Amino acid sequence: MALFASHFVYRYGSIDPSFGKKFTSGWKLGIILIFPVIFSFWWAGAVRYCFWPNEDTKEYIRELIHRTVGEDVKNISYIGTMFYLNSATNELDFNNVAWIGVCQMFLMVGFSMGCVFGFRTGCYILLLDQLSILSAAANNFQKQLFYSLVLQTLIPLVLMHIPITIYFLCPMLNLDLDFTSVFVASTITLYPAVDPLPSFFVIKSYREAILSKP
Structure with missing residues (x-):
């Protein structure tokens, strides 16, 4: 998703010469390509600490995996999380780690989509201005x-x-x-x-x- 956002930043720079010269020309092009790398490490960290298999998820999906795949869950590689945990009173409690992880994911996607729609709108305005000349x-x-x-x-x-x-x-x-x-x-x-x-x-x-x- 961050690569997609970088693509639209570059498109805007190709239409607006002043912006392109300042941010997307020469070695500066590498700056917008650094963000996808940063996001990849960020997402890897979120997966490792928030969505990594644990005993709760293994017990939760054990019967489902055996019924649908015919394998024991210990033989399956997966990532995932439970947003709710059963408390001692059989009530659903928030799994804070899972919600922190998914909030990070939505933050990353939201930032990328904000760049896409923001620079797309900028491209649209510039193209309209150029049509008359x-x-x-x-x-x-x-x-x-x-x-x-x-x-x-x-x-x-x-x-x-x-x-x-x-x-x-x-x-x-x-x-x-x-x-x-x-x-x-x-x-x-x-x-x-x-x-x-x-x-x-x-x-x-x-x-x-x-x-x-x-």
């Missing part, structure tokens, strides 16, 4: 780039962010919806195949090259 051909090309940009924002939102949010919200709300895991796995698998399509079919030169007869 560009030639008809350049104007048309910039419109194509913008429409491609919008679609490439919607695709990960629909195929990745919304499904993953639902996937995490279900256990957070103590809801058991087994189909969500299959649904999320399917949409994430589709994303790499669908993501390039807007550029292929919205940008005229690409579209003509694809649809032209050999």
Whole structure:
């Protein structure tokens, strides 16, 4: 997700020369590529300390794993957590470690999506300003780039962010919806195949090259 945000920062820099010269040109381009590395270590730490297997999760999923996979849970590698723990009075108590971990995840995703939508809006405003001073051909090309940009924002939102949010919200709300895991796995698998399509079919030169007869 942080890589996706860096991609939109670079796009904005390619449209705004002053911003690009200050933040995304030459060695400075490496700065925006450092953030995905930082986020990867951050996420690895959150997984290790908040979502790592423990005795509570093993006992919770032991019967489920045996019934669905036919294996003992000790033979399965997994990460996960329980948002609620049974107390001595059989009431559900918050598992603070799990909530801290998922809050970190939403913070990382929220920061990335904030960059995506913020710089996408900046691209939109700059493109509108440039339309009045560009030639008809350049104007048309910039419109194509913008429409491609919008679609490439919607695709990960629909195929990745919304499904993953639902996937995490279900256990957070103590809801058991087994189909969500299959649904999320399917949409994430589709994303790499669908993501390039807007550029292929919205940008005229690409579209003509694809649809032209050999």
